[in-house]
Amino acid sequence: MALQSLDIKQRSATTTPAPSVRKTVEVAKLIDVSTCIGCKACQAACMEWNDIRDEVGRNYGVYDNPMDLTDKSWTVMRYAEVEEKGRLEWLIRKDGCMHCLEPGCLKACPAPGAIVQYANGIVDFHEEHCIGCGYCITGCPFNIPRISKEDGKAYKCSLCSDRVAVGQAPACAKACPTGAIQFGTKEDMQDYAAKRIGDLKERGFDKAGLYDPAGVGGTHVMYVLHHADRPQLYSGLPADPGISPLVSLWKGFAKPLASLALGAVALGSLFHYVMKGPNEVSKETEKEVEKEGSQ
Amino acid sequence: MQVTRRQFFKICSAGLGGSSIAMLGYSPTAALAEVREFKLARATETRNMCPYCSVSCGVLAYSIGDKSKNAKAKIIHIEGDPDNPVNRGTLCPKGAGLLDMINSPNRLKFPEVREAGSNEWKRISWDEAITRITKHMKADRDANFVEKNAEGTTVNRWNTFGFLASSASSNEPGYLTVKTLRALGVVALDTQARI
Numbered sequence: 142m143a144l145q146s147l148d149i150k151q152r153s154a155t156t157t158p159a160p161s162v163r164k165t166v167e168v169a170k171l172i173d174v175s176t177c178i179g180c181k182a183c184q185a186a187c188m189e190w191n192d193i194r195d196e197v198g199r200n201y202g203v204y205d206n207p208m209d210l211t212d213k214s215w216t217v218m219r220y221a222e223v224e225e226k227g228r229l230e231w232l233i234r235k236d237g238c239m240h241c242l243e244p245g246c247l248k249a250c251p252a253p254g255a256i257v258q259y260a261n262g263i264v265d266f267h268e269e270h271c272i273g274c275g276y277c278i279t280g281c282p283f284n285i286p287r288i289s290k291e292d293g294k295a296y297k298c299s300l301c302s303d304r305v306a307v308g309q310a311p312a313c314a315k316a317c318p319t320g321a322i323q324f325g326t327k328e329d330m331q332d333y334a335a336k337r338i339g340d341l342k343e344r345g346f347d348k349a350g351l352y353d354p355a356g357v358g359g360t361h362v363m364y365v366l367h368h369a370d371r372p373q374l375y376s377g378l379p380a381d382p383g384i385s386p387l388v389s390l391w392k393g394f395a396k397p398l399a400s401l402a403l404g405a406v407a408l409g410s411l412f413h414y415v416m417k418g419p420n421e422v423s424k425e426t427e428k429e430v431e432k433e434g435s436q
Numbered sequence: 437m438q439v440t441r442r443q444f445f446k447i448c449s450a451g452l453g454g455s456s457i458a459m460l461g462y463s464p465t466a467a468l469a470e471v472r473e474f475k476l477a478r479a480t481e482t483r484n485m486c487p488y489c490s491v492s493c494g495v496l497a498y499s500i501g502d503k504s505k506n507a508k509a510k511i512i513h514i515e516g517d518p519d520n521p522v523n524r525g526t527l528c529p530k531g532a533g534l535l536d537m538i539n540s541p542n543r544l545k546f547p548e549v550r551e552a553g554s555n556e557w558k559r560i561s562w563d564e565a566i567t568r569i570t571k572h573m574k575a576d577r578d579a580n581f582v583e584k585n586a587e588g589t590t591v592n593r594w595n596t597f598g599f600l601a602s603s604a605s606s607n608e609p610g611y612l613t614v615k616t617l618r619a620l621g622v623v624a625l626d627t628q629a630r631i
Contacts, residue, residue, distance in 0.1 A: 186515070
């Protein structure tokens with residue numbers, strides 16, 4: 142019996158395996174960029190549900206508001222104006238955590254249990270275990286987590302794990318008035334995406350496709366893009382995201398080496414103590430020093 | 437409690453082994469990770485209508501407490517009503533942020549009046565407000581009511597008064613609004629709702 146509402150698949154900085162016999166449904170959120178009108182209901186619903194309120198920022202003359210993700214804005218709409226075949230296209234993408242199958246943040250995190258991946262695919266941050274090192278930001282191929290200036294801990298979209306745990310859709314998906322955000326099992330979302338892509342292809346977007354990048358093992362937040370061959374058009378969505386080599390270098394090579402060096406130092410000190418013993422001052426030297434001191 | 441020599445050794449070794457394992461980082465509590473508690477589990481759910489535009493989306497307002505006598509209710513969350521045919525659970529950004537409108541310090545919570553010649557708003561009671569409005573209505577109706585038109589046909593019109601009904605009204609309050617106001621002879625009658 143699991144002692145929590147969602148089964149755990151992976152945990153940061155933990156080597157003991159998680160129970161893996163039971164198989165639960167894998168969930169996903171599908172963002173259909175072609176039906177999004179950029180109304181930001183998802184942003185408002187996200188803040189409302191998660192009890193976060195970002196500061197009222199500045200207007201920079203564009204629709205983006207806030208301009209970037211913050212510790213209190215876990216999702217933002219990014220508006221890109223792109224000229225395609227002499228026509229202006231307004232590509233609006235809801236940015237936020239992609240909930241990768243192979244999460245770079247979790248791999249990089251050194252704090253046990255600060256980042257958890259549930260069996261349903263959600264990657265969740267547990268701020269109470271977070272030490273605020275910021276390695277998750279280095280590890281994330283999509284540049285999503287943000288460190289709070291208030292408590293020095295990392296925050297990002299939880300895919301409303303508290304709602305999903307009780308069988309509800311994330312707040313953003315529920316609110317979306319055009320149905321551009323859909324939520325369900327990953328399989329159902331792929332089926333729905335295939336229908337949408339077929340429709341877009343009929344309308345002349347012959348490069349339409351699903352964004353579910355294999356470089357991170359696939360994601361649990363997927364996009365339907367009209368230009369799936371060039372995802373970078375959508376405010377720099379990476380074409381082939383992968384975990385930074387720095388993370389593998391640190392976790393796969395540098396960390397065991399450092400641990401080995403640390404062990405060697407401890408062992409060396411022990412041998413030194415046994416063989417040479419503690420550094421002792423002879424009575425004569427002591428007397429000499431005392432004499433010098435009294436003069 | 438009776439503990440034999442053998443049991444005593446067992447307890448000691450189990451305790452020592454357990455604490456050593458915990459010290460090595462195999463603590464069983466650390467392997468747990470719980471999601472945030474679902475905050476609406478026993479909150480009171482109340483159906484209502486979004487007050488903003490004429491689309492009139494259905495909303496569910498969640499408040500703390502179970503309406504018992506000593507528990508003061510406060511709305512903690514609002515989301516779309518999936519059973520409402522207008523929006524089927526969805527909301528626009530304004531509707532999704534309704535909670536902050538309800539808790540806004542600028543929200544009007546009681547009737548106020550600005551007397552003629554004054555530049556200040558003064559708080560009045562609901563009784564005073566309703567009496568005041570009724571008196572104004574009666575005076576205006578008595579002065580301007582049109583019983584018959586130029587041809588002598590009975591028309592019973594009250595042309596100098598208009599009424600704008602709430603967008604949060606559903607069919608039944610809408611029916612009552614029309615019934616009451618048409619009985620008074622009101623012609624200019626509208627509602628913001630388009631449902």
